[in-house]
Amino acid sequence: MNDDKGMKKGTPLVATKNLSVHFGLGRKLFGEQKVVRAVENISLDIPKGSFFGLVGESGSGKTTLGRAILKAAPISKGRINYNDGEVDYDIATIDKKQLKDYRKRSQLIFQDPYAALSPRMTVRDIIAEPLEVMGLTSSREETDERVREIAAKCRLNLEHLRRFPHAFSGGQRQRISIARALVCQPKFLVADESVAALDVSIQADILNLLKSLTEEYGITFLFISHDLSVVAHVCDMVAVMYLGQIVELAPTRKLFSKQRHPYTAALLTAIPSLDPDHESKAIKLEGEIPSPINPPSGCRFHTRCSYVQDRCIAEPPEWRKIDDEHFVACHFADELNL
């Protein structure tokens, strides 16, 4: 069941401050090197114990943000802080030893279940790999014990452990991925479009599994997706990204009942409803999503916004609190009635 736990008071598990991730594209001998501004100036807090949704379309930078937090993408500017009560790491300047420890506490679940599992390793070896690489167990029996335990939680039985990935369907492979991510008992999990490649009837199964496991183990979850309906069902809080920036952040119920940013509103109305007679009050967004190499000036959304004013082209909006636990980056959020 969904319930707004609300923002936990106290230190967030992951706190990003003015985070930017830029990728260089090729190199020209003379002249400027092209830069992809994948993530620009993001300050986001992920509360401990929350199931945090990160939503955006292509080019929004959501995957890059997730990976930057896991230190799988370079941090160009700003800070990321990880504090789970036991340790406090500054991810940008983390040293090798701390990084090794951090890897135990944070894991990633991939999108493509067919590419995420090494095809030439048995399922048992795949799940055991984090334990073996990080030296978390002292004997083979202990490793086997832990593998069996987590596999059972993900509804994989002993027979499955002896098989190779090619014997499994997409949904089953995703469960193997989840088992692998959970075996080292992390405190923080990032799921990058983990249900996007699955059939609808299986999606629900995986989502329920994720929710029950995070509740049982007290894991904080960053759920990255482009599918708003899925996010609406499983997340406590949702952050909406557009072209490298966060445009709105609120608890799920609040966001879906009242949006304060024009992009969020447009995104919601674009989702087709299962009701054939649904009167679509769709806000049609004109034009294409701009490229992150050359993002628009000022508010990056201004090229497609129906409420655009001169100020939007000149000045990037501030990230501010507009309501209880509700943040938005728009000059006119107070006046707009979306």
Place this chain on the structure above:
Amino acid sequence: MTSPLIKVENLTLQFKTDEGLITAVNDVSFEVAPGEIMGLVGESGSGKSVTAKSLMKLNPGNAVYSPESRITLTTDGESVEVLKLETSRELKVVRGGAISMIFQEPMASFAPAISVGDQMVEQLLLHTDMNKEKATNFSIEMLERVGISDAPERFKQYAFEFSGGMRQRAMIAMALSTKPKLLIADEPTTALDVTIQAQVIDLMKDLVDEFGMGILFITHDLAVIAQTADNVSVMYLGKLIETGSVRQVIREPAHPYTQGLLNAIPKLEHLDVSLTPIPGDIPSPLDRPSGCVFHTRCSQIIEGKCDSSIPATTVLKEGHTAACFVAQGIAEGAMSAS
């Protein structure tokens, strides 16, 4: 009663593979009327793509059609049996002529080394009697019609210079320029962002109104069908298990699979309802269940019947049919009660 544009009767298709004969489509029958948008919905392994390709006999060489299969295309009062056509000359009438197809991955259907305009013109030269100049002008008009700005410029560009949404529109333009009677759209919006998807769906609806063609819309997303199609057919593991108008199937689903599918889909309007997956996994096509293909995952199974005999298609209401013993029982009960 006007004859249907496309009439598929008892289509059974198997593939010759290393592992033997694999049944992809089993005894499927449906009709599409002129100007109707028919949705073909199914998950992976349902055989929907294979069925669609059969309409143009586009399946690979190892495809074996059963002798009872019949696909009849009726245009301007003349009927053609598609499966009896052999040479590419005969098939030219169907492929690109009366029937056009657009695909999920637009990058895959445009040749990368030829400009988009040249490809469109080539198609027109093949199927109509326009000369090059007329074809060029008409193509540019079509590009404008699908909402591509700067059409004369875009005409000369290559596919990789277009964004995802634009490529899809260009593909629609190309498919419609030969004024086909039937457009087969194979997952046309699955790879697009949701805001772009909304634009493309609106475009397709407008074009149907203007050109009066029928569309066979293949997708796994029931919500898109709810907003776009008139009728829908649901497929599971090669069998057509339910068909009817969109309102009938979505509001009064008769087959347990359809019911399960609708329950598994996250709906924005009902955030309180938890997601209920369909238990089990989709069987591999190598492992087709005996009797009713869905019985291994069905919650309403009748022991002894559903696992041994194949349910016939029962008419539940005018235009609404389902292949299920349980539904049959309910329909018969309702009929005897009234």
Place this chain on the structure above:
Amino acid sequence: MADTTSTALSDEAALAEQKRKEAYFTAGQLQLIWARFKRNRSAMVGGAVLLSLISMGVFAPFLSPYDPTIAGRDKTYQNGAPQIPYFWDENGFSLRPFVYTYSRSRSAATNFRWVSTVDKNKRRYLELFVTGWEYHVMDLNLDLPGEFFDINIKLLKSDTHLFGVNEGQIHLFGTDSPGKDIFSRTLHAIYTSLAVGTIGVFIAFVLALVIGGVSGYYGGWLDGVLQMITDSVRTVPAIPLFMALAAFVPDEWSAELRFLFISIILGLIGWPTLARRVRTHLLTERSQDYVLAAKLCGASPGHIIRRHLLPSFTSYIIVDLVISFPYMVLSETALSFIGLGLKDPVNSLGVMLQNVTKADVLLNYQWYFIPVIFFMALVMAFVFVGDGLRDAADPYGDHK
């Protein structure tokens, strides 16, 4: 064909089916490759031919009745036609195969050339496991520069041969002009070619793995530099290289040493193709999700290479190795044929073909070409097996 509505299979059949499926699910990569390979008939035939030829080569001394070098020549039967054993002729049936006796005399009719006359009444019976010339099962005699490096290993002396005749000599494939038995020479030639191929392929393989592996895994400037080296080695033209080497190799080097040298050189110019393939494969694989998953566990590059990347191209490597073999064999043949490679007494197809260019041979002594058939069979067997392996490899390719 609609699904049958028959009742479920009997328990036994179901159990067998279950076992088969379980075997498929738990099959490792090599087992899957073998299962697919078995179904390919031409590959299996090629494999059988290959195995028999290899055993013929390995057991060459045992199978050859006579010493293939000058020491074992038959002075009484030079340029002689093949002698085919018979079981039956006008004089009756014999369980033991026999050959006729041949004698030579100069005949005035043919301008005083040697002419063989057959005496059908004198039979010479074939015997198995005869005693013949001495050989060592393993004989390595390398005269490397400098006294210290000389290798001289002789193991397991033996003098038993599979077959022979009670009197005189039997030449199944005939003899050449000094009288050396072509059958024995062919078998030894197969052995030599296989040995050259093995050494060459081994060297090429090790170099390709290391250079291609480092290049593909690390990328960046290291990759660029290594690629330049790879390309320059690839462009070295083989014939001028070998001509230069032929001039450079001192005469006092023994035949065996020369043979080792040729093999090493062939390996040193053969690695670029395989290296390039290894590199390409690594470049693709290292950006796969499962590699990133391993990195996110803190796996070291060594671990990733060993457990994730190397197994993924075991199948490609096997295929490449098998396919490079015939190229090595053919290169060596060509080089020896034009005199730049091996020389007598070391035997190889190229050496045997050196004498074939005279018109005399082409017109009169066609049996000199019999070894060619063997080599064609050897090369084609390799190719069929390699193709079969290539089709069978990557068994995970189309599973979605």
